Structure formats: C-alpha cells, structure tokens
Amino acid sequence: MAEEHNNDESSSSSMGSGFLDFTFSIEALRRWIVAFVVCDFNVDVGVEVEYMLPPTPELSTSDLSTICFNSFPERNSDSVGDVEFHFRFRHSSMDLVLETEQDEDSAYWYGFCLFRQQKDLTVKRHFRQKSLVLISQHNYASLFRHLVKTVALIDFDVSSTIVESACANIASWNPPEVGHQELPFLGSLLTVHIPPHVAFPLQGLASPPVPSKVDLTLEHSKEIFTSEPLGSWAKLIALLPSPAELYIIFEQALLCEPMVVLADEPSTCSEFVSSVLDFIRPIPYAGDFRPYLTLQSDFFTNVDEGLSSRNNYLIGVTNPFFLKRLLQTQGKTSNPAHVVYLAPEETRRNHQSRSFYPFSSDVELPPGFMPNETKGYIGKDWRFIKKLEDFLRGNGMTSRECGDMIRRHFSIVTALFLAPLNRYLATLMKTTLPSGVTEYAPFSEEDFIASLWKYGCSLQFKGKTSFHRHKNAESFYRRFCRSKNFDSWLDMKMELRHANDMQMNGKEAARISPSSLHDCAR
Numbered sequence: 001m002a003e004e005h006n007n008d009e010s011s012s013s014s015m016g017s018g019f020l021d022f023t024f025s026i027e028a029l030r031r032w033i034v035a036f037v038v039c040d041f042n043v044d045v046g047v048e049v050e051y052m053l054p055p056t057p058e059l060s061t062s063d064l065s066t067i068c069f070n071s072f073p074e075r076n077s078d079s080v081g082d083v084e085f086h087f088r089f090r091h092s093s094m095d096l097v098l099e100t101e102q103d104e105d106s107a108y109w110y111g112f113c114l115f116r117q118q119k120d121l122t123v124k125r126h127f128r129q130k131s132l133v134l135i136s137q138h139n140y141a142s143l144f145r146h147l148v149k150t151v152a153l154i155d156f157d158v159s160s161t162i163v164e165s166a167c168a169n170i171a172s173w174n175p176p177e178v179g180h181q182e183l184p185f186l187g188s189l190l191t192v193h194i195p196p197h198v199a200f201p202l203q204g205l206a207s208p209p210v211p212s213k214v215d216l217t218l219e220h221s222k223e224i225f226t227s228e229p230l231g232s233w234a235k236l237i238a239l240l241p242s243p244a245e246l247y248i249i250f251e252q253a254l255l256c257e258p259m260v261v262l263a264d265e266p267s268t269c270s271e272f273v274s275s276v277l278d279f280i281r282p283i284p285y286a287g288d289f290r291p292y293l294t295l296q297s298d299f300f301t302n303v304d305e306g307l308s309s310r311n312n313y314l315i316g317v318t319n320p321f322f323l324k325r326l327l328q329t330q331g332k333t334s335n336p337a338h339v340v341y342l343a344p345e346e347t348r349r350n351h352q353s354r355s356f357y358p359f360s361s362d363v364e365l366p367p368g369f370m371p372n373e374t375k376g377y378i379g380k381d382w383r384f385i386k387k388l389e390d391f392l393r394g395n396g397m398t399s400r401e402c403g404d405m406i407r408r409h410f411s412i413v414t415a416l417f418l419a420p421l422n423r424y425l426a427t428l429m430k431t432t433l434p435s436g437v438t439e440y441a442p443f444s445e446e447d448f449i450a451s452l453w454k455y456g457c458s459l460q461f462k463g464k465t466s467f468h469r470h471k472n473a474e475s476f477y478r479r480f481c482r483s484k485n486f487d488s489w490l491d492m493k494m495e496l497r498h499a500n501d502m503q504m505n506g507k508e509a510a511r512i513s514p515s516s517l518h519d520c521a522r
Helices: 061-070 141-154 160-171 233-239 245-254 266-279 303-307 320-330 382-392 399-426 445-455 466-481 484-505 514-521
Strands: 035-042 046-053 081-090 108-119 127-136 179-185 188-194 220-225 259-262 288-293 313-317 338-341 429-432 437-440
Touching: 035 061, 035 160, 046 061, 046 160, 061 081, 061 108, 081 141, 081 266, 108 141, 127 141, 141 160, 141 188, 141 220, 160 179, 233 266, 233 382, 233 399, 245 259, 245 266, 245 338, 245 399, 259 266, 259 320, 266 288, 266 313, 266 399, 382 399, 399 445, 437 484, 445 466, 466 484
Parallel strands: 188 220, 259 313, 259 338, 288 313
Antiparallel strands: 035 046, 035 127, 081 108, 081 288, 108 127, 179 188, 429 437
C-alpha cells in the first residue's frame, strides 16, 4: 500500500458515534449499499476508520479490517492525486441480513474505493492519505464508482455532511429492479440500467433514448449501465506484451481456469479483471474473482489447504510477493495459474514473448516453475490483431472505437462458441401443456459431441487439417462442459427461460434445477 500496512490493527474508535439520528431510512439505504467508510492512514498507528455512515455495529471486526487494508494501495508512490479501484471479499457479518439478486452470491460484498494522496508538510513522510469506500452487496460497479467519485469531487476532504447527504439520496431511491430507473444524486440525475442478469452482454455500447419522468432542470444527467465493465481497453491493451495474448486470456476466463493479473496499480488490475469478466458474457464467471487483493486478504486465510484446492479464480494483485506465495502453493497442483503481467512498454523485457515474466530478478520463483505455458485452442483473427497493433502505433481509430471493437469482437467469438451448445439444447426443449412451462431433457456430453462432429462449429480452432481442428474443438468443448462456467451458464438460461414462462403465462412456475440437469450427464 502507499504506506506499509505491517500488521497494524485498524481502529474503529471513530465509527460515527456522533451520527445516531438520520433523516433517511437505513433499511431503505441497505437495499442498495451497506455503508460509506472513510479510512485514514496514520504513520504511527496504521489504518484507522475516520467514520462510517451509517454506523454499522453488525459489521464484524474481520470485515472492518479487510475493508481497511484493501482500501489502500500496497505499493508506495510519490504521486499526488486520486486512485480509483474496487475489490471483492467474503464477508463474515452474519448478523447483517441484506437483500441480493438471484444471480448474486450473498457470501460476498464489494468495495468501491477512491484513494487520495496529497502533500502535507505538517505530517510524517509529508503525505496525507485517505480513502473513501462504498460497501455494497451488489456488484453495480459503474454506478457505485460514479457515486464515490461524485462525493469526493464535491468535497475534497470527504466530510460527514456530504456523505450523509449521499446516504439520504440513496435511501430515497426505489429498490433495485430490472430495467431503467431515474435516480437523483447530489444535484444530478442518473438514468441507471439494471440488466436481467449480471452477464447480460455489451452493456453501455448503445444508449437507447429513455423518456424522462423527472424534472430535468437538475444540474446535469448521466446514463449508467450497472454491468458495464470499468476501465478502458485502449489503455489496458497497451500494457500487454502482445495484443494476441487476449485470446489466451479469453480462453482461460471462458474455462474458469486460474488466472492472476499482476499490475503496478490497483486501478489497473481491478479494471482488467472487470474487463475480462465482460469478455465472456453472456457466460457468467463462476470462479472466485477478486479485482484487487492484498496479502492480508481472506484469500490466504489457509494458504496450504485453501489455495491448493482452488482451481477456479481470477485475481488482481500489485504485490509480486503475493504472486510468489501463490506460485509456491500451486506447485502442489497440476493446474497452475496463467499470469498476466501488465506494464508500460518501457518497463517490459522481451515483450514479444507470451511467457514473459518480469520479476525473475526480484522474486525467487519455485524450483522448476515455467510461467504461462498455456495451450491455446481458438484460432486468432490476424486482421483484428493488426487493427490493434495499428492503434498502438497511433493509427486507425480513437480510444473509444478501439474499446468498442475489442468488446464486440469477443462478444462475437463467444456467440460463435455457444452456437453449437444452443443448437443442441434446442433439441432437448419441450413445452408442457397446459402450463406452457419449458422443460429440458438431461444434458449428455457424448450426445453433444456427436452433434458437434455432425454439424460443425463456425468458430475457427487451431489445427493444420480439418481433423485436427475438429479434435481441438472437441477437447475445448469437453473442458467447458466440465467447468463451473458451464453450470453457471446453464443456470442463467434456465432462470431466464423460467422468468419468461412466468411472464408469458401469468402463472407461478416451479423452478428448474439446472445443476441436477447437468448431473444427469455425469
């Protein structure tokens, strides 16, 4: 972090004892968020909670410590300004019961953070460091980052008065629901779009006109898509050794294989994780994703048992010693993590190599470890890669056009990949009368592979001959059908079909269990 954490205890002595009476409903506020937390770094004491609004005594000491440590960058920097990032953690505040969406895991909460560092010659090390964190049970990343940034811009010192006003605005909102809502926030009007499922594809690429129901004499308005990824591909693509690595990253995410993103800043690694999750939509990522992790994270609660048994994760880190610890542990498993190193071109060595590893001189690797020998299956579109290389040379398109092109390209790749599965599932569908409820026959992996060989696949796989390409396709689809992502995708399809049946028939339909459907195949 910007100042070293060591093992300092976070203090809760100023958690807002003076804020006991509110003009808003805490119950209404909790439909959207848990609380705002303002953390301060004291060189002598460590991380302290300056205040929390609303005060939340149900928050466990462990969760409070996690919030504190994750709200500060691990690496020192002399730069003055703001750093925005977000994190995800498994909470232990069981006394705090919150409403979550059906596609959300209630065991996890999210933190959306703005870290601020400014010169102050009156304190030790001549820097003041403060973080504003919004904690929520919902992963509405683009919305909550906007809220945090707005609060910090209005009040540079992040006073409790402006935070309380923000809480009052949020508490006045209707509960989250699918569709669009117009939500007033600190003098602006937010048109917020919540998709039917968190994996709804290509959010934010098109902004359909929405008739306003609120007086637009407010200062300004903004349209926000809650599932839109954070960050800019135009910036992130320049940090990769080669644009061609996007295909390996896509495959790793699609198969829910372990992947670690190592960057210099928490904003970079958290934005990259958010963008990778967007890559594979409409397939919901079923692994443990952590946009930003520190060494104090619960991810390392039991390093010997926990990590050796974890084979499905996507994490972002800035501390190379975290990576060393992870690689030493994963030596016990046959499924090593793919490491994505993000760095400016001037700090890279051998940037043409996909197996490039930047910390070989700084961090001692486990014996015999060879990073990133990940096998690729999907054929690359070299015209697409050339356009990205032209962009990196300053030719061809704007930053927005580059980001949109990357998102659309991998959306098409995902659609082509899912086409044979959708075709096979269509043969398993039947509608029962008179209820009109859609049911599926059990999924059979062998029957699907037979269908794949018979009808083929529009997605191009690697291979010198047609037979080799078919075998690569078969191998890749088998791996996907045995992955956690397949279960999550099937679950989403069943839930959306179930919701559509209920809407069409106006009746209560029994929930289909996609996990049992998949288990029949096994």
